[in-house]
Amino acid sequence: MAKKDVKKTKVKAKKKTWVKITAPKSFGGREIGESYTTKAEGLIGRNMTVSLKELTGSMRDQNVKVKLLLSELDGQQLKTKTVGYGVVPGFVKKLVRKRTSRLDDVYILRSKDNEAVQLKTLIVTYNRINRSMGLVLRSKLKAMVAEELKKSSFDEFVGKIVGIKVQSAAKRSINKMFPVKEVLIRGMELIDEKKAVRLEKKSAGQISDVKERRKIEEFTDEVDATVKEETVEESEEIDESKADQE
Numbered sequence: 001m002a003k004k005d006v007k008k009t010k011v012k013a014k015k016k017t018w019v020k021i022t023a024p025k026s027f028g029g030r031e032i033g034e035s036y037t038t039k040a041e042g043l044i045g046r047n048m049t050v051s052l053k054e055l056t057g058s059m060r061d062q063n064v065k066v067k068l069l070l071s072e073l074d075g076q077q078l079k080t081k082t083v084g085y086g087v088v089p090g091f092v093k094k095l096v097r098k099r100t101s102r103l104d105d106v107y108i109l110r111s112k113d114n115e116a117v118q119l120k121t122l123i124v125t126y127n128r129i130n131r132s133m134g135l136v137l138r139s140k141l142k143a144m145v146a147e148e149l150k151k152s153s154f155d156e157f158v159g160k161i162v163g164i165k166v167q168s169a170a171k172r173s174i175n176k177m178f179p180v181k182e183v184l185i186r187g188m189e190l191i192d193e194k195k196a197v198r199l200e201k202k203s204a205g206q207i208s209d210v211k212e213r214r215k216i217e218e219f220t221d222e223v224d225a226t227v228k229e230e231t232v233e234e235s236e237e238i239d240e241s242k243a244d245q246e
Contacts, residue, residue, distance in 0.1 A: 014038040016037060016038050017036070017040075018034050018076075019036075019040045019076055019077070019078055021035060021077075021080065022077055022078065022080065023068075023080060024080055024081055024155070026082065026155050026159050027055040028055075032050060032054055033050075035078070041073055043073075044070055044072065044073060044078070045069070046070050047070070048070065049067050050065070051065060052065065063087060063090075063091035064085065064087055064162075065085075065087075066084065066085055067083050067085070068080040068081065069082075082158050083190045084190065085188050086120075087184060087185075092122065095124050095182050096124055099127060100125055100128070101125045101127070101134065102122065103125070103134050103138050104120070104121070104186070105122075105138045106118070108196050110150065111154045111157060112151055112152055116191050116192070116195075117188055118188065118189050118196075119185065120188065121184065121186060122183070122186045123174065123183055123184075124181045124183075124184075125137075125178060125179065125180050125181060126179045127179065129178060136177065137177060140174055141183065144166070145166060148160065154190060161188070166185065170183045171183040
């Protein structure tokens with residue numbers, strides 16, 4: 001029998017090229033990495049995590065990780081978008097010591113452009129705190145964060161968090177209620193609508209008892225009233241001291 005000729009075909013190796021990865025515009029858009037790939041378009045939609053220090057160049061940001069989405073290919077550059085932010089667990093552990101209280105909270109809020117954001121906040125007090133006061137402090141922080149996010153896009157809000165503007169304002173306000181060591185946005189992430197609706201329903205059912213809700217509201221009103229009285233007294237004392245000096 002005659003032997004059949006076997007055709008040999010050469011498989012062409014796809015050529016790989018280096019593609020630059022750039023930071024979001026809010027972080028200056030500078031180069032933060034490279035990828036060696038045959039198809040740069042295939043990388044769109046993937047996530048990468050970098051230290052905030054790499055984006056800002058500041059040593060104080062080494063304990064924060066930022067989650068970036070590879071969102072767009074522009075020539076030989078992959079542009080990124082910020083989709084998450086988180087403080088490393090080791091740093092949080094160092095803040096919590098004996099005889100302090102750790103107040104964690106997790107909730108879903110909406111940005112100015114109606115993007116769903118899952119936030120994880122943390123308050124560390126200098127001394128032990130009772131449950132009622134803990135609920136008040138958490139509620140106060142949530143209200144302040146919600147108000148700030150409501151008037152900001154997610155990118156704008158990230159900028160405020162990185163600049164520690166939101167945390168500092170919240171700490172000053174909460175300190176008037178109870179001495180706190182630290183106020184942190186421990187983590188935040190953009191989430192899809194389906195997950196947001198599910199988590200919002202779950203969050204809404206966490207405090208379902210009407211009496212418990214009223215108790216928290218009454219206690220919050222009492223604390224706010226006390227803070228206002230102390231502030232008025234302090235301002236009156238300052239005015240009196242100025243008058244005496246004159």
